[in-house]
Amino acid sequence: MDERSPWRGFLTVTAVLAGLLGVASGSAALVVFAAGWGALVALSFAAARRDLGRLVVRRRLPTSSFEAHLLTVDVSLENHSRRSARFVLVEDTFGAGLADRQSVFEAGPLPPLHRRVLSYRAFVARQWGLYTVGPLSIGRFDPLGLFFARRPVPRLEPFEVYPRAVEIEGLAALGGRSSLAARELTQAAAGQSSSFRGVREFQAGDDVRRIHWPATARRGTPMVREHERDLRPVFLLFLDLERSGRAGLGRRSTLEYLVRVATSLLWTAHRRGDAFGLLAEGERLLFVPPALGEAHLASCLHQLVIAKQGGSLPLLEVVERHREEVPHGATAALLFATTDVDPGLLGRTIEILRSSATQAIVVAIDSLAFPPIDRPPTPIEVARDRRSAFATRLASLGVPTAILGPDRTAEEGLADPRFLAPVPLRFPGAPA
Amino acid sequence: MSALASAFLYLLTLNAVASAVLAWGEASPPRLAGWAVALGVALALGERLGEPFSAIEAKRRDRVAVFLATLQLSVLALALVLAAASPTPGLLGFLANVLCGYQLLVLLLVRLTLHPRGVVGHSLALVALACLKGGPLAAWAAGSTLALMGLYVGLDHHARLLSAHRVDDGPHAAHALGRTALLVLPVALAVGMASYRLSPKARPGPPPEAVDESYRPLDKKPKRELDLRALRALVVTGLAGAVAVYFVGRWIVRSKRGEHRSIETPEPLRGRLERVQPEKDRSSPRRELRGRRGQVVRAYLGLLDGAERAGFARQPYETPSEFADALAEPRATLAEATDVFQLARYGQYEVTEEDVVRAERAAAAVLAHLARHPPKRRAGIIRDADARRPTGR
Numbered sequence: 013m014d015e016r017s018p019w020r021g022f023l024t025v026t027a028v029l030a031g032l033l034g035v036a037s038g039s040a041a042l043v044v045f046a047a048g049w050g051a052l053v054a055l056s057f058a059a060a061r062r063d064l065g066r067l068v069v070r071r072r073l074p075t076s077s078f079e080a081h082l083l084t085v086d087v088s089l090e091n092h093s094r095r096s097a098r099f100v101l102v103e104d105t106f107g108a109g110l111a112d113r114q115s116v117f118e119a120g121p122l123p124p125l126h127r128r129v130l131s132y133r134a135f136v137a138r139q140w141g142l143y144t145v146g147p148l149s150i151g152r153f154d155p156l157g158l159f160f161a162r163r164p165v166p167r168l169e170p171f172e173v174y175p176r177a178v179e180i181e182g183l184a185a186l187g188g189r190s191s192l193a194a195r196e197l198t199q200a201a202a203g204q205s206s207s208f209r210g211v212r213e214f215q216a217g218d219d220v221r222r223i224h225w226p227a228t229a230r231r232g233t234p235m236v237r238e239h240e241r242d243l244r245p246v247f248l249l250f251l252d253l254e255r256s257g258r259a260g261l262g263r264r265s266t267l268e269y270l271v272r273v274a275t276s277l278l279w280t281a282h283r284r285g286d287a288f289g290l291l292a293e294g295e296r297l298l299f300v301p302p303a304l305g306e307a308h309l310a311s312c313l314h315q316l317v318i319a320k321q322g323g324s325l326p327l328l329e330v331v332e333r334h335r336e337e338v339p340h341g342a343t344a345a346l347l348f349a350t351t352d353v354d355p356g357l358l359g360r361t362i363e364i365l366r367s368s369a370t371q372a373i374v375v376a377i378d379s380l381a382f383p384p385i386d387r388p389p390t391p392i393e394v395a396r397d398r399r400s401a402f403a404t405r406l407a408s409l410g411v412p413t414a415i416l417g418p419d420r421t422a423e424e425g426l427a428d429p430r431f432l433a434p435v436p437l438r439f440p441g442a443p444a
Numbered sequence: 445m446s447a448l449a450s451a452f453l454y455l456l457t458l459n460a461v462a463s464a465v466l467a468w469g470e471a472s473p474p475r476l477a478g479w480a481v482a483l484g485v486a487l488a489l490g491e492r493l494g495e496p497f498s499a500i501e502a503k504r505r506d507r508v509a510v511f512l513a514t515l516q517l518s519v520l521a522l523a524l525v526l527a528a529a530s531p532t533p534g535l536l537g538f539l540a541n542v543l544c545g546y547q548l549l550v551l552l553l554v555r556l557t558l559h560p561r562g563v564v565g566h567s568l569a570l571v572a573l574a575c576l577k578g579g580p581l582a583a584w585a586a587g588s589t590l591a592l593m594g595l596y597v598g599l600d601h602h603a604r605l606l607s608a609h610r611v612d613d614g615p616h617a618a619h620a621l622g623r624t625a626l627l628v629l630p631v632a633l634a635v636g637m638a639s640y641r642l643s644p645k646a647r648p649g650p651p652p653e654a655v656d657e658s659y660r661p662l663d664k665k666p667k668r669e670l671d672l673r674a675l676r677a678l679v680v681t682g683l684a685g686a687v688a689v690y691f692v693g694r695w696i697v698r699s700k701r702g703e704h705r706s707i708e709t710p711e712p713l714r715g716r717l718e719r720v721q722p723e724k725d726r727s728s729p730r731r732e733l734r735g736r737r738g739q740v741v742r743a744y745l746g747l748l749d750g751a752e753r754a755g756f757a758r759q760p761y762e763t764p765s766e767f768a769d770a771l772a773e774p775r776a777t778l779a780e781a782t783d784v785f786q787l788a789r790y791g792q793y794e795v796t797e798e799d800v801v802r803a804e805r806a807a808a809a810v811l812a813h814l815a816r817h818p819p820k821r822r823a824g825i826i827r828d829a830d831a832r833r834p835t836g837r
Contacts, residue, residue: 018558018561023593023597026564030575033528040639052628092720098619098623119606126719
């Protein structure tokens with residue numbers, strides 16, 4: 013609703029004219045009428061502001077969401093005045109939505125020292141990135157609707173929008189693999205498996221529910237049960253943030269493709285119950301050790317949406333440098349920003365990973381096919397040759413591979429069932 | 445609530461017409477009843493015409509509205525200037541009848557625009573005409589018009605506000621009427637009384653003109669002298685009309701311009717009502733205690749303030765011991781600070797310098813602990829069930 017009153021200006025002008033007419037004609041009634049309207053305007057101005065300072069408003073919402081999600085924002089309105097509050101408008105700015113403002117209305121009555129939670133649903137219409145929510149404002153009209161008083165609550169909250177995640181069928185088809193993790197991933201206590209391992213003496217910090225009473229009675233000292241530790245498949249994503257991989261603009265840029273593909277890979281790993289982590293070297297080292305859970309996923313995605321392609325190390329060198337972070341038997345996803353990779357070095361890195369029973373998968377964004385931004389364009393033939401050499405080398409190594417170019421969007425590429433499809437087994441002598 | 449607003453709009457127009465007719469026309473009960481019926485029918489028809497009007501393209505509707513508003517403004521300006529310049533009863537009666545008839549047309553077009561400014565403006569013009577009469581009628585016209593106009597504007601505003609947020613206005617109509625009346629009626633009453641006090645008697649009519657019945661030859665017609673006053677009024681009206689047309693047009697065009705921001709008014713999902721703790725009145729000063737006793741008390745109050753900042757405020761009903769039990773950690777220093785405070789605040793013993801040092805040290809230790817290990821925050825909500833529960837005291 014428009015905050016400007018349709019009547020204030022019109023009636024004020026009319027009253028002034030009436031007053032002038034009264035002065036000209038000597039009509040006291042008209043002059044008093046004009047004065048009365050002036051008094052009414054002044055009282056309305058005061059009434060709109062009365063007790064506004066005693067209304068408190070707070071907002072509660074999740075700190076992040078995926079693109080195109082619908083989320084609920086709670087706005088709690090508290091009345092600390094001595095009168096019931098009615099007809100209160102709370103306006104909020106949801107940066108990731110399309111509307112400039114969200115306006116929720118409390119018709120009341122909201123008794124003194126009470127609160128009511130008003131919720132509105134906001135559609136995340138903007139692309140992934142960092143946004144703000146706020147500032148909030150609380151406002152009220154006077155009884156005649158001539159004035160709208162607003163009290164801003166200058167509280168901005170950050171809000172992150174993550175790219176829409178697609179479950180990658182090809183990755184799911186690789187199956188969960190139990191990695192023989194040499195160290196704990198999430199906790200230093202004994203595992204939660206149902207397999208009984210034995211009993212040991214109680215130590216400070218042990219859960220008392222684990223006390224084994226018969227053993228305690230036999231030994232005369234508290235004993236606790238111990239269980240085997242569950243083995244978790246580990247998925248580690250190596251992300252290429254080298255500066256030379258930058259190409260394209262906006263939705264058709266390599267960074268856009270990298271972030272979208274990385275999000276979907278991590279999401280798929282999370283969905284199938286893997287412990288997942290992220291490793292990249294951009295302007296600084298970005299390492300999220302493998303772990304489980306939605307909070308951990310949010311932490312990884314946060315690193316993704318703030319990532320910049322400002323690194324100086326090629327991805328293969330990053331993998332080599334942080335090889336010890338990949339547990340034995342894990343899955344390592346190598347997300348390249350370019351297909352301009354030395355095939356020999358690529359083969360050696362894959363072999364090194366395989367030597368520790370690590371399954372490698374490779375996704376590459378063909379930056380040479382994108383419009384260049386800080387280098388001269390690569391001839392089409394050269395770009396095609398490098399892409400072909402890259403794909404051939406990986407195929408010869410039997411590594412599940414996907415290469416995305418600007419001919420289709422990242423979402424279209426990810427939705428393709430052939431994306432990261434496992435390489436079929438070839439037997440000697442079988443037809444190609 | 446829209447119906448209620450329409451009822452007040454009708455009362456406003458009827459009051460204006462009745463005031464003008466009573467002041468300058470030939471008023472009789474059947475005549476006034478006729479006006480009431482005619483105005484009611486015109487308003488009902490005008491309301492019904494809102495739907496066909498809404499089907500017209502907005503730009504074309506605006507053009508028609510601007511044209512009619514300009515015409516109406518010109519008529520009103522002419523009428524009022526004539527009335528003010530040469531207020532003969534005959535002229536004023538004629539103007540009252542013309543403007544009353546024009547009111548019917550204005551009511552028929554009440555829904556041509558979103559806000560019926562034409563109807564309200566025309567009613568005010570009729571009231572202005574009535575006010576020229578002075579006396580009790582003018583006082584009544586000024587006061588009642590201000591009241592009805594205020595009530596209509598308030599109800600119209602509430603109806604639009606609730607409708608914009610898709611809230612059923614039925615349960616809120618009485619309150620909207622009440623809060624509007626609370627603001628408007630005292631001012632209207634004051635306006636009526638002040639008008640009556642300033643002009644208690646109606647303006648006397650001009651003395652009857654002496655009719656020259658002496659002999660005049662038939663072929664010699666009397667020469668009409670140029671009425672300079674009427675001419676002046678016409679010129680002034682023309683100029684005022686031109687200026688008004690310019691400014692009204694400019695105002696209408698400008699009111700359509702401006703920043704158009706997209707505002708979503710989602711239907712809020714309303715949660716249940718919860719009670720909250722009152723905010724502390726910071727203006728009430730704490731009682732100052734002097735000497736060592738005061739030092740101990742201040743140390744303890746500093747502890748309470750620190751705990752409140754950490755999210756663990758003392759509840760109004762909690763004794764120091766209960767608060768210490770609730771906060772729990774650090775147990776030893778908290779118990780010491782509480783004991784020394786109780787001794788100093790409620791005991792009859794002399795507080796020593798050692799007690800002061802103990803109190804200050806314990807309070808500082810508790811605050812340091814709270815800074816390192818923030819306590820679990822206390823909810824600021826009192827459930828209705830908790831609030832009603834008897835305390836047993």
